[in-house]
Amino acid sequence: xxxxEIDQQLVERVQRGDKQAFDLLVIKYQRKLARLISQFIxxxxxxxxxxxxxxxxxxxxxxxxRGESAFYTWLYRIGINTAKNYLIxxxxxxxxxxxxxxxxxxxxxxxxxxxxxxxxxxxxLMSKQIAQTVNHTLDALPEELRTAIILREIEGLxxxxxxxxxxxxxxxxxxxIFRARDAISEELRPLLGTGKDKRW
Numbered sequence: 001x002x003x004x005e006i007d008q009q010l011v012e013r014v015q016r017g018d019k020q021a022f023d024l025l026v027i028k029y030q031r032k033l034a035r036l037i038s039q040f041i042x043x044x045x046x047x048x049x050x051x052x053x054x055x056x057x058x059x060x061x062x063x064x065x066r067g068e069s070a071f072y073t074w075l076y077r078i079g080i081n082t083a084k085n086y087l088i089x090x091x092x093x094x095x096x097x098x099x100x101x102x103x104x105x106x107x108x109x110x111x112x113x114x115x116x117x118x119x120x121x122x123x124x125l126m127s128k129q130i131a132q133t134v135n136h137t138l139d140a141l142p143e144e145l146r147t148a149i150i151l152r153e154i155e156g157l158x159x160x161x162x163x164x165x166x167x168x169x170x171x172x173x174x175x176x177i178f179r180a181r182d183a184i185s186e187e188l189r190p191l192l193g194t195g196k197d198k199r200w
Contacts, residue, residue, distance in 0.1 A: 003072075004070050004071070007025065007028075007070065007071040007072065008067055008071065010022075010024055010025050010071075011025070011062065011065055011067065011071055014059075014062050015062060015063055015065075022059055022062070025071070025075075026055055029072060029075055030051065030055070032072070032155065033051050033054060033055070033075060033076070033079045034047055034048065034051045035155075036076060036079055036080070036083075036150075036151075036155060037050050037051050037054070037079050037080075037082070037083045039146075039147070039150055040080070040083040040084065040087060041083055041086060041087065046086065049086075050079075050082055050083050050086045051079070053082050053086075054075070054078050054079040054082040054083075057078050057082060058074075058075050058078050061078070069160075069161065069164040070161060070164075072161075073157065073161040073164045073165050074164070076151070076155070076157070076161075076165040077164060077165040077166070077167065080147065080165060080166070126191070129191055130188060130191055130192075133184075133187050133188055133191060134184055134187075134188070136187070137183055137184045137187045138150075138180075138184075140183075141180055141183060144166070144176055145176045145177075145179055145180040145183070146180065147166060148162055148166065148173055148176035148177050148180060149176070149177055149180035149181065149184075151165060151166075152177050159173050159174060159177075162177075
């Protein structure tokens with residue numbers, strides 16, 4: 001039985017009044033949701049509050065959850081919207097930097113294995129430079145591109161799940177991810193010594 005099926009069973013138990021089943025969903029997704037929300041909100045206390053608020057909203061809306069998308073996709077959408085609403089209420093825009101994006105996250109990109117070849121001072125420096133370049137490039141991306149690439153490359157969501165979470169067509173998701181990857185590869189090209197005919 002896969003995660004989606006397990007989540008669906010827990011959701012059905014919650015819909016029948018089993019509050020402990022929701023506690024299990026919170027335990028399973030609290031860190032992931034907080035990490036996603038921290039991409040929008042810097043203050044760690046506010047991240048905790050917004051994460052809790054997103055779970056409360058999810059709990060209240062769970063009776064209407066029909067399972068057309070995976071639970072975590074639905075939850076991520078609630079989390080993103082709750083974070084955006086928080087920023088609006090604070091009269092702030094989404095942040096332009098993405099903390100927490102480090103070498104391990106950079107390894108999730110295609111050919112990331114090249115970052116792990118040998119732990120020499122030179123390779124360590126190269127890894128740091130690549131991570132800094134990716135961070136800098138992510139900082140400069142429009143919010144929609146940044147969210148799409150983070151959900152795909154860091155959170156590991158499918159295109160369909162991202163489309164559900166961002167409430168847009170799959171074609172739009174593909175375009176946003178392509179444009180984000182293209183911007184990142186353009187900045188990485190000098191570091192990696194790749195030609196214009198290759199992405200990485």
